[in-house]
Amino acid sequence: MKKRKLDIVVLSDLHLGTYGCYADELLVYLNSIEPRTLILNGAIIDQWPLNTNSFLPSHLKVIQKINAMASEGIEVHYVKGIHDKAPTDLFIDHVKVYENLVLDVDGKKTGFFHGAILVHPFFNLSWFRKFGRHAFGLLRYNSKLVHWISRKSIIAKSVLSKTVNYKKKNTDFTERFKSTVSDIANANHYDTVVCGYLHQPEKTIIERPNGNGNILYLNAGDWVSHLSALEYSLKRWKIYRYENDKLAPFFMDAELKEMDMNTLVKRITSKKEKTEKATH
Secondary structure, three states: OOOEEEEEEEEOOOOEOOOOOOHHHHHHHHHHEEEEEEEEEOOOEOOOOOOHHHOOHHHHHHHHHHHHHHHOOOEEEEEOOOOOOOOOOOOOOOEEEEOOEEEEEOOEEEEEOOOHHHHOHHHHOHHHHOOOHHHHHHHHHOHHHHHHHHHHOHHHHHHHHHHHHOOOOOHHHHHHHHHHHHHHHHHHOOOEEEEOOOOOOEEEEEEOHHHOOEEEEEEOOOOOOOOEEEEEEOOEEEEEEHHHOOOHHHHOOHHHHHOOHHHHHHHHHHHHHHHHHHHO
16 A cells, blocks of 8 residues: 655654653554655654663654654654753654754745744733744743743743643633734744644634734644644645544554564664764
8 A cells, every 4th residue: 555645744742752642653644654854843752761661662663763764765854842852862863953944835934833932921921022033032042041031030930830731722822822823923924834732733824913914824733632743735734633544554564563672772773873974
């Protein structure tokens, strides 16, 4: 059975390293597709134990699969979330790591970022948001400074605590999130914005500030509850849902399914060493 050929696939909020991730189903999905570009859009790896034997085998298989895709010529971009852990010893050098990513997708300037940064308390301050892309850059590229300020500010700590604990599915919260996305898109002249964080797959049109046109807002959802992705093909974005895919289970990689933990670790280490030698 042929794999589905796609231009771009976006995954976010995999939360590898936690028991909530549906890693087996994710592996099946990855085996069923052949994208030109794979974008990992934040909250990919929550943790990585020092002892790899204590890590869930199915999660390690996903890492191995992503490395295999990268080594086969698929462009793999890893866009970090604000709390993302992206250990360089897990991915081969072909997997490029970014703070944020901008691509020209068939003439549309498309910005990819996870979105967790947008709930930082400073984004709730109107004066700070007026700085547009500069405010976004401050939070994105100077997160250590912002965290230090947050720790020193009683008000900021209080706002941050309330924001983080707020239910992501709350309508008001979602609308404020999209409003901030609109501000960022407008400041950076994005035609399309691709986010994660909310764990809610979505494709919708949102207005630019002051009604100056529209922005295509996309969210890839997650692999904790929705098992969803974004796929771009034939100049069109669509939401993929694993529950609606009747053919994906036929693409389980038998070799990876039967591989034990030690072999998986050796595979990842071997691929990493080979790519490092090739680049030197």
